[in-house]
Amino acid sequence: MYIEVKDTCKNFVQDGKEFIALDHVSLDIEKGEFICLLGPSGCGKSTLLNALAGFEKVSSGSVKIDGKEVTAPSINNITIFQNYGLLPWRNVLKNVELGLESKKVKKEERRKTALKYLELVGLSGFEKRYPKQLSGGQQQRVAIARGLAVDPDIIFMDEPFGALDAITRMKLQEDILRISREEKKTIIFVTHDIEEAVFLADRIVVMMSDPGRIKSIVKVPLGSNRDRTSRDFLYVRDKIFELFNMKSESYIEYYI
């Protein structure tokens, strides 16, 4: 298995009380999969992502990528954050070149690669702008281009569209879906938005809180062209709602 989480626990002590963020979590992910970690806040989805990305150590169990235990962040697995993490003193082009600099890529090559990925995320012509001159959606596109530029194997996304308005979010969801197909990356995507998960994922890992654990893993049998209003889409969405016990039992008659 490409990514292997085995019997992993993570405990925090907060205000003298012990808090179980992950309780014996096991999960296998194949190369090229688009996985959504879905659940309410406190379910450990971000903790699990941070453990996979190497930002946090787990208390017990193992987290392996490609057979190797994860101990620190690596340039092969890039994380996209909710608040973008762009460097405000660098323009868009220099931001995208950031990771390439540590890979010791030559200057011209860096520029070429950065421009290529800026085009891929639809930001050609924005090279000389600074982050604060861009909208939130555009900033996240720059962060995505920056991540893609170092050609990572895995992209971790921690509620990346959480701070964006609904329309921009949908546009970016479509783009990330297209990019994941074109670039053939493994993507682990944390969200609390059920519709977002159904739209994006090959498999949805549904998580619960107190203690943080995996409730079930739902395969999304939708093709690569997903329509938010199609019957299949709504069917899968309803199934997830049921898992969260959020589907109303009573029948309501609609007059339209």
Place this chain on the structure above:
Amino acid sequence: MILKKLISLKNVIISVSILILIWQLAFNFSSYDKALFPSPKMAFDALVEMIGNGQLFENIKTSMYRFVIGYFSSVIVAVTLGLILGRLPKVFQYVNPMAQLLRPISPTAWMPFIVLLFGIGDVPAIVIIFIAAFFPVLLSTVSAVGNIDPIYLKVSRNFGIKQLQLTRKVIFPAAFPQIANGIHLALGTAWIFLVAGEMVGAQSGLGYQIIDARNNIRADILLATILVIGIIGIVLDGLLRLAEKRILRAWGGQS
């Protein structure tokens, strides 16, 4: 833009005129000998005299030399040390009490000690400026590094940016606005203590010129020198503000 500048120029002229007027009135009504308490006109004549015989520029040159060396070496050492200590909070725990103990001591208090060690000349003035600028810059740099948004460090770890590269590409620019604040504050303090240093530990420079004028009972020269010190202080502040703006603009104009 031009209108704004004209209005602020008008304010400056009015403000300075009021100051001169008060001075003139004080002169008119005072019972002091005019050699001890000269009029604005007399101070201005003394200024012209000092410019004429080259004495003023000689002393400005001497003072600026000491100031530039003391201030810039202090800023460079303090920022470097601050960037290191800011990343080592455990070490800073031990350095901080030391800094807190030394900081409230007026740099002038060190003066006799410094003169004992280094004698009279350039060194005491340079050392006193160094001390005056050092603590504000050091402490503001350490706190600036501590206040960096953790996401920048997370991104840097992710992209494998380490040590010197991390400091140069991420930590320094991220902390710069707050560091610049400290550097700016220290400029004023350093200029104040240059004069104090030269009054005690030197035989040249603007500070010494004040003492020299007193010894010769030339109150007109004394007051003219004070004016020059004030004007140079304003000019230095303006130059630094300009440099700060340049750097910030080069870094995407964050304010």
